[in-house]
Amino acid sequence: MNGDDPVVEIRISPRRADELMNRLIDDDEFRAQLTRSPNDALSEYGIVIPSELLPDEVELPTSDELRQARDRVDTEDYPRFGGDAYMGKFSPIWICMAWFRKFIRLPRN
């Protein structure tokens, strides 16, 4: 790799990164836009892809695959910033548990 290699420019806040991941998983319209026009879809998140790195035809991972990737980021290994509504520390323990479902993966009835 040298200084002339094309690289993706990324300037994204943690909050916006979470939002992007969630939209990739849940927002079909956004996924369709990303497939049609990646730079248009991602520029609002501070991501610019050089033309050399754009595939002729965009293919996205499934929502499940992206959800698994989100789970690997959404752990306690990374410091939390503002805007994350995790309230366990302030709550009666069962509210904390209910909120923590996303981490403990209890089966839902």
Add this chain to the structure above:
Amino acid sequence: MRRYRRSRYLFFYCDDRPLLDIPALLHGRAVLAPIRQILAISTLTATEFPISRAEFDVLLALPADEWADRDGADSDLLGELARRGVVLSEEDGDQFRELRRREQALCAGQWNIYAAVYHYLTKWCDVDVPPAGGELEYDTPTAELTEAFIRAAGPPPPHFADVADATLTVIDLPLVERRGGLWETLTRRRTTRDFTPESLTLTELSLILRYTFGCHGSSEVASELTVLRKTSPSGGAMHPTEAYVLARNVDDLELGIYHYGVERHQLELLRRLTPDECDTIALELSAGQTFVRDAAALFLITTRFYRNYWKYRQHQRAYAVLLMDAAHLAQTFYLVCTELEMGVFVTAAVNGANIEKALGLDPFVEGALALWGCGRPAATAPTDFDRYVPRVP
């Protein structure tokens, strides 16, 4: 030529959070790749956002203690950073004027820099905690969830702290029991989140306010300094904590938001509310904690920062003292309500920014800390957590 200066309340953070590898994403693969970014943290706008090395260098070259002229590319870049609250601009316009006002309020208000970044960057706005807009699942089997939580997070630290040193001299203390009065009230204190629809009387509300927040004496210690005597301690006897009542179900009291005027022991009506508005605002301010709608009265707890910072100027511990003041008052509130046979709760999971807006406060002068509530406790089936075994050492 435009003039700029860097905010004194600006911080930077190196972030290592991974993001999806974008080229791989477009080829159908969900692979994570590390991205390293410098985040600028603006206390003035309570936001963090990535900046480039070039922007970082421009910021370092800009003084915080005097206005500096800039033109060309630097001016364009600084104009954008000014809109984000990282630098201040002398430009006209409401946004720039407001940011200059906030900076001035923090400086003149004698805010310690670490306290300011903590307070403003941890305040919630428009947070709705129940997942996906639904209500929290109070009926979820708690034992199952608790076990799962312990499996995921590991066991908590031991419930009794032990000093692991067998060589310590140990003295058994005389076990003395007292009955009645304060002793019994202390042992009956508990948190309640289930309330009956029964109202509070105005006398009860008056008692709660008078014995929690009321003034029971004053002393003029200098020509322009009077200190008050209250039922809870306060750092430097400054008593900066204020109480606003959201009266939902109090006899002879219109539904609405009131300020408790300590000097004359009065309620000052700030805003009338309909029952629906009461419910909506209670939910909004408590970040969606549905049980708050059942409390007869809610108490919005705020603090007047400069009342304390006037004395403890830019002091590293002053902000902690504000929180401790509110916590002392919370315990007094618990005891007064317990004595009145009322159920009580205190929550810090609140939308502070929404509380300030609802009360018409300038958040750089007076800020929200917590929300309390009380009412008649419902006789509900005890949960696992209520089944305490009496313990005598």
